[in-house]
Amino acid sequence: MCNSIIQVEVIIPTQTKYLDLIGSIGEHIAKELDKFSGDREALAYHLNLVLTEATINAIKHGTLANPDDTVRITIHIQENELNIKVYDHGQGFDLESVPLPDFDHPKEGGMGIFFIRTLMDSVTYTRQGDCNVLEIIKYLS
Template identity: 60%
Template sequence: MDKREIEVDIKVPNQTRYLSLIGRIGEDIAKELDKYSGDRETLAYHINLVLTEAMVNAIKHANAGDPDKTVHIFINITDNELFIRVYDNGQGFDINAIPPPDFTQLEDRGRGIFLIRSLMDFVSYRKVCDGNVLEMRKRLH
């Protein structure tokens, strides 16, 4: 591991009460990025948000709300890139089948993946051996 690299690997129960814990960890990591030239408060918020959205996605859609399952989050951050992986062990879904929100319609739902796609440079969701992983990358320069 590079000297300037930070890695966080955490597993939490499949419950929304842990959203604030994960979001807070994401914000604290953003504040450690000494070399980041942009607005660190905004970056902190964005990391908090994508982690929250990805975790909710895993809890509600992928793991179907089963509180006995776990969500596994892996964050890797260097001077150049933020890389987040959120693993679930549920049925999964087709991320490409999720349409962008229709701004002319006022829907209660359907903005989570849109927010992730808006704030990150690369997003994918694919099957792995015992579940699925949502991968998100953001360039920091």
């Protein structure tokens, strides 16, 4: 017992109205984690935020010209690790070149990746076949 594994896969059209749905899934999952001993309410908000930011990122980087384009999101929880993957079909971007926000001269954009990096433990963005994959890991203990 207690090795319960949660696996979620959601495929949505590239429309912002689905952000609430995706974020809410993260929030609910945070409340179901048996082993997590930290601040559950904070984790719920952070997963909601990270999933929202990653999904809008994929929607923006997706093929906007194609109305049938989709974003696939998978969430796996195994042992002490929560793994999120967000797949887009766009041109991709260089994650390493995304700068930190300039806190002394704040701008309207560029805070999404900052949130993901700050609130999670590992973030990578790689090309896999015909997709780009943003992989986010959060250790739960």
